[in-house]
Amino acid sequence: MPVPDSTSILTVRNLNVNFARSTLKAVDGVSFTLGAERLGIVGESGSGKSTLGRAIMKLLPNSAKIEAEALEFAGTSLGEASEKQMRKLRGNEMALIMQDPRYSLNPVLSIGNQVAEAAKLHLGLGKAAAYKAAAGMLERVRIADVERTMRLYPHQISGGMGQRVMIAMMLLAKPRLVIADEPTSALDVSVRGDVLKLLDELVTENNSGLILISHDIRMVAAFCQRILVMYKGRVVENLVRLEDAQHPYTRGLVAAMPNPRHPVRRLQVLDRPSIDAAEVRS
């Protein structure tokens, strides 16, 4: 496994996010740096993974209060960046693939027009050439029947197709930082393998950094060079190999996965009191 590039693309130091209606922090004192590497973030539902991703993109609603000692992307302090500067960065230099793709696509524009728009914007192509580049990219993410799919609207495509459309648009932009929030959760495993390969090529070719957010620990462990484990808004463990997990939460997650080779009648669930006790001690 190659050593991760040490020059940092993203630096996050002591990031905190608070939602107005909640007393608990959704993100609590998170720090990490990201080089040209594949970093995985796992953690249970509600642990703050998506909130962390959106905070980095500054895409949180006004009800969220963000504080950080440092939030830097390729030399730019995101904390100080204006909304105008952020809009320029987003989709160009930094991209977020959202957890629900159909929700983030424009419902009144056909798939073909949306992807071609991305090609126009990022490759500076004319209309016909952009359409062709869009078709080519949709083929690369293994959309079958590209011609027909390009004429469809977001509500007419399947969940997995929506994820691949989002990924195709991002691949055209070639950003320096990619945050992929459950990018493959609706994909069958064979297509997922291809999509991961494409993401990896993008990261390697452009020397980009990738943050892969997923609840699929097996996939993250197989694909990423480093794994952050989040629990209740905090990073509780920073791992290179899943087998090295020490924290009872991480071990609990591993034990909760069904394993066909060791069938059980009931799956093990997390023993939260003992995890919280370990949290207090640490």
Added chain:
Amino acid sequence: MIEVENLEVAFGKGGNLKQVVKAVSFSVARGESLGIVGESGCGKSTVLRSLAGLDRHWTGRISLNRQSVDKNRTIEQLLLAQMVFQDPYGSIHPRHRIERVLAEPVRAMKKGGGWDRVPKALERVGLPAGFAERFPHELSGGQRQRVAIARALVLEPQILLLDEPTSALDVSVQAEVLNLLSDLREQQGLTYVLVSHDLSVIAHMCDRALVMKDGVFVDELDRADLQAGRTHAEYSAVLFQSSFL
């Protein structure tokens, strides 16, 4: 409990016609749990939507609880089968509080106001009662999926059609939801059709699984096959290989 003969589904017209499901037949016994795995876009959700009575593009024969059902269903027929949708975002009304999300189907099916069923429905899926007053955007993806399951259960159907019910969930909540689904099936004798791309989930939950590709079933795996990773078609072998199991 479920019998399907020569189910075909096509979208579009003329030159744009696309045959999505191609003459599939299968049956599911009462209390059985059938899994469907397959390529993205191959027609899995379409099959479930046809079974649930949400899609009218189908032809063929569907019978539920020994009763042949039509494209237009009576309320009693609609009550037999409820679906849990693939994406917990699109399927829940974004501007309704959770209590309304849970009460709405009860009213739609003319079974009363529904509000009285909300606390029990939340409790059943392990969510605190206080969530009744929240809006969907105030929940995490996993919490929303539990709401979606609660909403399907609130009508007490005999058949649950589960479309990737845990793909938005982390493994710890997935374990809770899968255990919950197992318990419900055991206690109430429910019948499941479960679509998932995760073979380990299918192997854990299902007595039998069909492998779908391009609108048809290419393989059928029983419990022992699933546990041993034994396949009878090239495509299912690929699925096992890419599963990181």
